[in-house]
Amino acid sequence: MSLDPATLAAILAMAGATAMTRLAGLVVLKFTTLTPRTRRMLDAIPPAVMVAVVTPTALATGPAESLACAVTALAALRLPMLAAATAGVASVALMRFAGF
Numbered sequence: 001m002s003l004d005p006a007t008l009a010a011i012l013a014m015a016g017a018t019a020m021t022r023l024a025g026l027v028v029l030k031f032t033t034l035t036p037r038t039r040r041m042l043d044a045i046p047p048a049v050m051v052a053v054v055t056p057t058a059l060a061t062g063p064a065e066s067l068a069c070a071v072t073a074l075a076a077l078r079l080p081m082l083a084a085a086t087a088g089v090a091s092v093a094l095m096r097f098a099g100f
Contacts, residue, residue, distance in 0.1 A: 047076040050084060064100040068092035 034042070051073050058069035072088030079087070 046081050047073075047084075050076040050081060054088065062100070064092050064095035067095060067100070 054069040054072050058066045068088045068091040071091040072084055075084035075087040
């Protein structure tokens, strides 16, 4: 298996852009104070991203995956992202085992 130089460059550029975005966010937050409303908006981003990631799966696959996406979305409203993702994976595994 070989890696095309253009592909490697794209991967490195995306990694760099991601790192710079995160660093810029940390720098900006260091010099500003967040209002409660802004904090609530920032706290809503992870569940929104999780729902945006799992929704295509819910609409394009079978009932086990669709139900697991609903479980993940509901869990993301109350639990940390890792716990929500774990709940979704566990629920789809259990439903597939049960024959859904």
